[in-house]
Amino acid sequence: MPIAAAKKVAGAKKGEKQHPHQNSNLCTHPKSGQVSNTKIEDLLHQRKLFLVLDLDHTLLHAAELKTLSPKEKYLTRKVQDPEFKDMLFEWGSLLIKLRPFVHAFLKEANNLFQMCIYTMSDGVYAKAMAKLLDPRGVYFGSRVFSRENCIRDDEKNFDVVGAKENCVLILDDTQTVWRKQKENLMVIEKYMFFAPNCPKMRNNYKSLSETKSDEGEADGALAVALQDLKQIHSLFFDPEHEDNFAERDVRKFKEMVS
Numbered sequence: 001m002p003i004a005a006a007k008k009v010a011g012a013k014k015g016e017k018q019h020p021h022q023n024s025n026l027c028t029h030p031k032s033g034q035v036s037n038t039k040i041e042d043l044l045h046q047r048k049l050f051l052v053l054d055l056d057h058t059l060l061h062a063a064e065l066k067t068l069s070p071k072e073k074y075l076t077r078k079v080q081d082p083e084f085k086d087m088l089f090e091w092g093s094l095l096i097k098l099r100p101f102v103h104a105f106l107k108e109a110n111n112l113f114q115m116c117i118y119t120m121s122d123g124v125y126a127k128a129m130a131k132l133l134d135p136r137g138v139y140f141g142s143r144v145f146s147r148e149n150c151i152r153d154d155e156k157n158f159d160v161v162g163a164k165e166n167c168v169l170i171l172d173d174t175q176t177v178w179r180k181q182k183e184n185l186m187v188i189e190k191y192m193f194f195a196p197n198c199p200k201m202r203n204n205y206k207s208l209s210e211t212k213s214d215e216g217e218a219d220g221a222l223a224v225a226l227q228d229l230k231q232i233h234s235l236f237f238d239p240e241h242e243d244n245f246a247e248r249d250v251r252k253f254k255e256m257v258s
């Protein structure tokens with residue numbers, strides 16, 4: 001995970017996390033950070049659920065340029081290469097590789113979900129990565145949350161999503177940051193494109209980049225996750241249900257699919 005320095009929050013005491021709702025420019029609602037009940041109902045009537053997406057190792061992998069292994073150095077010359085078009089970027093001291101299938105994933109998932117990004121990295125990095133993934137701002141809008149929106153250093157805050165747990169799915173490679181929402185969480189295999197930083201691990205492991213390979217487009221982890229998401233969405237909005245949307249629970253349908 002790239003470790004850009006955490007921005008100091010003005011006025012916050014050392015060690016104290018700013019309440020997510022104080023950072024109003026990132027919230028859907030200027031005061032509460034919550035999507036109003038009316039808006040949730042509107043979205044459900046549009047046949048849309050909520051989807052929280054992690055960044056690092058879920059949608060992309062980032063590495064410090066200075067830590068690239070000798071066999072990865074060729075990548076710095078590939079940023080402008082058509083082979084890596086819209087998939088490989090330099091951002092400051094980092095090299096960013098988007099996960100295969102990510103563009104198709106976002107395009108299709110956007111028809112079924114209102115999506116947001118939620119990363120434990122800092123807000124500057126989060127917004128920059130959102131821009132790489134969504135240059136026109138059609139998928140995430142201002143719904144980009146980061147470590148500044150966490151109450152604790154090791155736990156993501158479900159409140160920022162602004163919806164009830166019965167209509168939210170989460171796609172994240174790290175289970176431990178969602179202690180209270182395990183039933184909403186779909187754990188995705190970590191995307192590790194670059195070689196690990198640890199020299200000992202490098203001896204026993206050849207990264208995708210070193211072997212000039214990658215996850216498959218059609219059968220990679222994001223393609224598999226999209227199929228599961230489509231199935232859960234379809235079960236949730238099954239017209240055979242006689243109850244109304246508010247009484248349905250996505251967690252029950254996720255259990256049936258996973």
Ligand SMILES: [Mg+2]
Pocket residue numbers: 054055056057058172173174
């Ligand atoms: Mg992650």
